[in-house]
Amino acid sequence: MSATLPAVRRVVVIGGGIIGLSVALELTRRGRRVTVLEKEDRWAAHQTGHNSNVVHAGLYYKPGSFKARMSVAGNASMVDFARAHGVPVEVCGKLVVATSAAELPALRVLAERAEANGVPAKMITAAEALEYEPEVACVRALRVESTGIIDFAGICAAMVRLLEAAGADLRPGTPALGIRPGPTGGVEIATGREVLRADALVNCAGLQSDRVARLAGLSPRARIVPFRGEYYELRPERRHLVRGLIYPVPDPTLPFLGVHLTRMLDGSVHAGPNAVLALRREGYRWADVSARDLAEVARFPGAWRLARRYAFPTGLDEVRRSFSARRFAASLARLVPAVRPEDIVRHGSGVRAQALLPDGSLVDDFLIETAPNQVHVLNAPSPAATGALEIARYVADRMD
Ligand SMILES: Cc1cc2nc3c(=O)[nH]c(=O)nc-3n(C[C@H](O)[C@H](O)[C@H](O)COP(=O)(O)OP(=O)(O)OC[C@H]3O[C@@H](n4cnc5c(N)ncnc54)[C@H](O)[C@@H]3O)c2cc1C
Known part of the structure; x- marks a missing residue:
């Protein structure tokens, strides 16, 4: 039986943060010819290069959500990727601390979520918490083993090296300024210097992702x-006051930790x-x-x-x-x-x-929308850096 060529052969990825580079790598591995456009003259210039560099475990997110699935799987795949490619990473674990009895119910909910999501975590006493963090003040804590610290910009640098070695067309300093359907199918992307033709595009433009979607003719509800x-x-x-990672119990009505x-x-x-x-x-x-x-x-x-x-x-x-x-x-x-x-x-x-x-x-969960010949990543806040390799697999599956 003869091998069939993938229907989508040439893909333009817009955005050179960790999501765009992960998607480019995954598509390259699946035999696509990939071009990455990044408007800044360096990779990881925005969210990816300005974050907390924490590989999240996946305990906060609603069981079954994209965030839960992709951060739990991404915690493992990101750590493996770092180790395989010489990027510094340390799985040091973290403490989420309840500083008053009033926070205990929310801490218990987190412990239940951790269990539902398959995250290794256990409730510990204040005395046990002091063994991890001698200066911490709490009534109880949740000890999470799989949280780590990493260098996400270093991850991107490793991805760029792999993409270069695989012959991908990497273009920093190249904004996508216009997008329209190609005359014979596919898409055309104007960069100011030229018009690129491709079978498909993936929008991974982060802070500009809704605008890029509108450039491509979509009307996303979310802004x-x-x-x-x-x-x-x-x-x-x-510095001696802190040994590892110490988090408060998050307010469940707010989106940040x-x-x-x-x-x-x-x-x-x-x-x-x-x-x-x-x-x-x-x-x-x-x-x-x-x-x-x-x-x-x-x-x-x-x-x-x-x-x-x-x-x-x-x-x-x-x-x-x-x-x-x-x-x-x-x-x-x-x-x-x-x-x-x-x-x-x-x-x-x-x-x-x-x-x-x-x-x-x-929008609480990751949000990824498709249109003919297009995939748009429209909400990829934390823990999307942790889950980047999983998001990339999902995007590539959607293209397949
Ligand atoms: C303060 C902070 C702390 C965080 N902490 C963590 C953490 O500890 N762990 C974790 O997992 N996540 C964390 N996150 C979230 C994480 O950083 C993001 O989820 C992730 O970096 C998103 O990657 P991205 O590639 O989608 O976006 P970005 O890194 O922002 O990349 C998008 C890229 O698209 C480019 N672009 C935009 N428009 C165009 C265009 N028209 N043409 C070409 N290029 C374009 C931009 O220049 C940019 O480089 C944090 C985020 C922030 C801001």
């Missing part, structure tokens, strides 16, 4: 809203991220403002509904904490009481691409 997460780090002489303490691979200890609305999609500071981005948010009814739900007091508290090291340190001191405002210094930020629906609800 990307950028939430900046700001980090501090502990001064070197105070709450500021936490994370020992990085180089021994430094990062604190954060918080969550404030960014005034530009790729706005890493308050001074980064885009009239276009703000006008788009203001015109979207979902943004006003979201504001009504979260602006007071949650949003306001987040903004106050963004301007005050004292407030930031106070949040950390709930986990590790010895942390004082003078112990922390600012350490950059990242911007999350979070999809928002017109009714003001945040």
Whole structure:
């Protein structure tokens, strides 16, 4: 029997973050000829290069959701990939700590979710928690074994090397500016310098993914809203306060995990991220403002509904904490009481691409939509870096 060629042979991937590069690698392995377009002149320039570098275990997510499935499987596949390709990774485990009796029911729910998702985790006493983290303050904790720390930018560099070796066409500094159906099928993608023809495209444009989908003729209901997460780090002489990863019990009504303490691979200890609305999609500071981005948010009814739900007091508290090291340190001191405002210094930020629906609800799960000759990754917030290789397999399956 003669082998059949895949129907889709030439694919353009838009976006050179961890999702785009993982998709490109998976498609290359399945025999496709792949071009990757990245508008910045370097890989992993946005979310992937500005995150907490944690390989999540998968305990927070609703059993059966994409997030649960892909983070649990991705935890293993990402660690394996790192080890196979010489990228630093350490499976150090983490503690989620209940700092008051009021947080215990939510901690128990997390423990149940961990069990339902097949994540190795156990409830431990305050005394047992002190054996892992001598400075922590808690009434009980959840010990999760499979959480790790990694270098996601290093993962992307390894993927780029593999793609180059496989003959993929990698184009940093090349934005996709226009997309239309090809005259004889497939798609055409204008980059400003030329028009590329392909059988199919995959949109992995992160903070710009809804705009790229609209360029391609789709009308996605969800809109990307950028939430900046700001980090501090502990001064070197105070690093001994934290041995591994210490997280609070998250507020189940909010989409983010709450500021936490994370020992990085180089021994430094990062604190954060918080969550404030960014005034530009790729706005890493308050001074980064885009009239276009703000006008788009203001015109979207979902943004006003979201504001009504979260602006007071949650949003306001987040903004106050963004301007005050004292407030930031106070949040950390709930986990590790010895942390004082003078112990922390600012350490950059990242911007999350979070999809928002017109009714003001945040899209909780990963969101991937298809159209003829197109796959669009429209919501891939945390833990999508952890689950990137699994998301890539899913996207490639959809193309098959
Ligand atoms: C503060 C923060 C902390 C996080 N912590 C973690 C964590 O610890 N663990 C975890 O698993 N996840 C974490 N995440 C989530 C994770 O970083 C993202 O889920 C992941 O990086 C998404 O990858 P991506 O490739 O979709 O997006 P990105 O990395 O943003 O890549 C998208 C790329 O598309 C490019 N692009 C956009 N438009 C175009 C265009 N028109 N043409 C060409 N290129 C274009 C952009 O320049 C960009 O490089 C965190 C995120 C943030 C912001």
